[in-house]
Amino acid sequence: MAFLKNRPAQNASRSQPESSSKRWLREHKEVASSSWHRLWQTPLANLLTWLTLAIALALPAALLLLLSQAQHLGQQVNQSSHISIFLAPYVNQEQGQLITNQLASRPDIAQATYISAKQALINFKASSGLEDILASLTDNPLPATILIEPANTSLGPEAIAILAQQLRQQDQIDQVLVDMAWLDRLQALLATSERFTYSLALLLALGVLLVVGNTVRLQIENRKQEILVIKLVGGTDAYLRRPFLYAGFWAGLFAAIIAWVILQLGVTYLHPPLLSLAQSYQSDWQLEGLSWFGSFILVIASCGLSVLGASLTVGRQLRLIEPK
Amino acid sequence: MIRFEQVSKKYHDKHALVRTNFHLQRGDMAFLTGHSGAGKSTLLKLIMLMERPTSGKVIVDRQDLSQLNRAQVPAHRRKIGLVFQDHQLLLDYSVFDNVALPLKISGYNERDSGRRVRAALDKVGLLDKEKLSPQVLSSGEQQRIGIARAIVNKPKLILADEPTGNLDPALSAEIMRLFQQFNQVGVSVLIASHDLELIQRLPHPVIQLNQGRISGPPSLMRQ
Incomplete structure (x- = not known):
């Protein structure tokens, strides 16, 4: 049976083109390889194109990277938000200690630290350097304070606001301070940066499309004679389009690789000063380079945009070249 | 016809x-x-x-x-096999690749295409020039390459x-x-x-x- 099956196939391959899927695969392999070899015929011109594309990619990618890590940091800041409670002046140290213990036993509070009015004054003297002025005061102007750390570190700003509201209702408590405004400002700043980054990414993606489109247009112009002859001997549009789409793909791949290197260099360069900045805030935050997933997205976006740019141009340009 | x-x-x-x-x-x-x-x-x-x-x-x-x-x-x-006055050969292709162009477009694999190209070049008497550039050939030879390209697909x-x-x-x-x-x-x-x-x-x-x-x-x- 195998013998019988083999013979017609052999005959077919001798006289006719092979099966369509096999042919499709082989043709794509051929075009991928021939367009790859063509790249190295004009390496400098290609390198310049790749660099242009890489910069257009690296810029939004760097901003997105910083943004995602800043958002991460923002969440950390949220989690470590303290609540300061100022006790009423008539509450003495004993009562203050009692309130602190009561608060500490609440399930939604992890830690409550009592700072007496006297201790607060000592702290303030040490940190402000206003000892002389403070010494001239007859009364201690500072109230006793309880510092509270909420229990659930994943508690959002709303939950903290509710906790603060509950605390305010207690008689002996004069004032409850949560630095919500600062957190709100940080959130707004991050949201603004996010939109800015997305707009910039959109514009630069458009830039990538235009650069690739223009490069392909020039390549088509350079190969006009070849395209004319191929059209005359019956080359289809798909056949003519293919090498230019592959050229776009290679450009996208090399641009992604260069953009990746630019990003890693940038991260390495920025890392030391950012690290000391983070350490000054007692944060263990570190600027990280692109993850595997991020690198994958960069390559996909770059190749996708380049092939799209090439295909948008190539159809229109090929129609302009007709044998006369 | x-x-x-x-x-x-x-x-x-x-x-x-x-x-x-x-x-x-x-x-x-x-x-x-x-x-x-x-x-x-x-x-x-x-x-x-x-x-x-x-x-x-x-x-x-x-x-x-x-x-x-x-x-x-x-x-x-x-x-249709088309032959031009100015032969329309691609000068950055070898003689072989010029003749093979219609077959490549039709999706022939290398082996079948090679056999047909050599048969066509043999018919026009230029089998020994397949690796050369059309540029180094005489105008009569160039025209024969053009004819080989026109007949390679057996039109x-x-x-x-x-x-x-x-x-x-x-x-x-x-x-x-x-x-x-x-x-x-x-x-x-x-x-x-x-x-x-x-x-x-x-x-x-x-x-x-x-x-x-x-x-x-x-x-x-x-x-």
Whole structure:
């Protein structure tokens, strides 16, 4: 049976083109390889194109990277938000200690630290350097304070606001301070940066499309004679389009690789000063380079945009070249 | 093989072809002549679908060309072997790759394509030049490469536009002998040429074009 099956196939391959899927695969392999070899015929011109594309990619990618890590940091800041409670002046140290213990036993509070009015004054003297002025005061102007750390570190700003509201209702408590405004400002700043980054990414993606489109247009112009002859001997549009789409793909791949290197260099360069900045805030935050997933997205976006740019141009340009 | 029915072609105000009728039978060979501007190129362009007629019908291999849309043009052109006066070879391709181009487009694999290319080069007597660039060949050799490219796909019809235009008489006669050989194995051949001296020595009917109007022997003119 195998013998019988083999013979017609052999005959077919001798006289006719092979099966369509096999042919499709082989043709794509051929075009991928021939367009790859063509790249190295004009390496400098290609390198310049790749660099242009890489910069257009690296810029939004760097901003997105910083943004995602800043958002991460923002969440950390949220989690470590303290609540300061100022006790009423008539509450003495004993009562203050009692309130602190009561608060500490609440399930939604992890830690409550009592700072007496006297201790607060000592702290303030040490940190402000206003000892002389403070010494001239007859009364201690500072109230006793309880510092509270909420229990659930994943508690959002709303939950903290509710906790603060509950605390305010207690008689002996004069004032409850949560630095919500600062957190709100940080959130707004991050949201603004996010939109800015997305707009910039959109514009630069458009830039990538235009650069690739223009490069392909020039390549088509350079190969006009070849395209004319191929059209005359019956080359289809798909056949003519293919090498230019592959050229776009290679450009996208090399641009992604260069953009990746630019990003890693940038991260390495920025890392030391950012690290000391983070350490000054007692944060263990570190600027990280692109993850595997991020690198994958960069390559996909770059190749996708380049092939799209090439295909948008190539159809229109090929129609302009007709044998006369 | 080729049939023109009342075909006219007008460029702006100029009539390139006026109500042209002729019929080239399957397996026939004929010449198309007339001085430059008489409409020879227009007629060939209509057959290749490089142009569309203003009116009338062009039928090639039983296919009414007006029925073919833009996407079907490449398949139509692959059925025809085309030879140009200026050979239209790609100078950055080797001789082999030039001849292999129609096969590559048709999706032949390397092995089958190599066999056919070498057979075609053998027919035009240039088998030993396959690795060279067309640039280093003489104009007669270049024209033969062009012919090898036209026949490599085994077309049923060969069209040639002034194939001997740039060649001396001896080379021209040699090229014509090649076309006759293809015709003897059943290929229909239509050659546009103004080399009357050469044409008259050959036993093939001649279609004459004069200011877009056609005349010729009754065998070609009847419908």
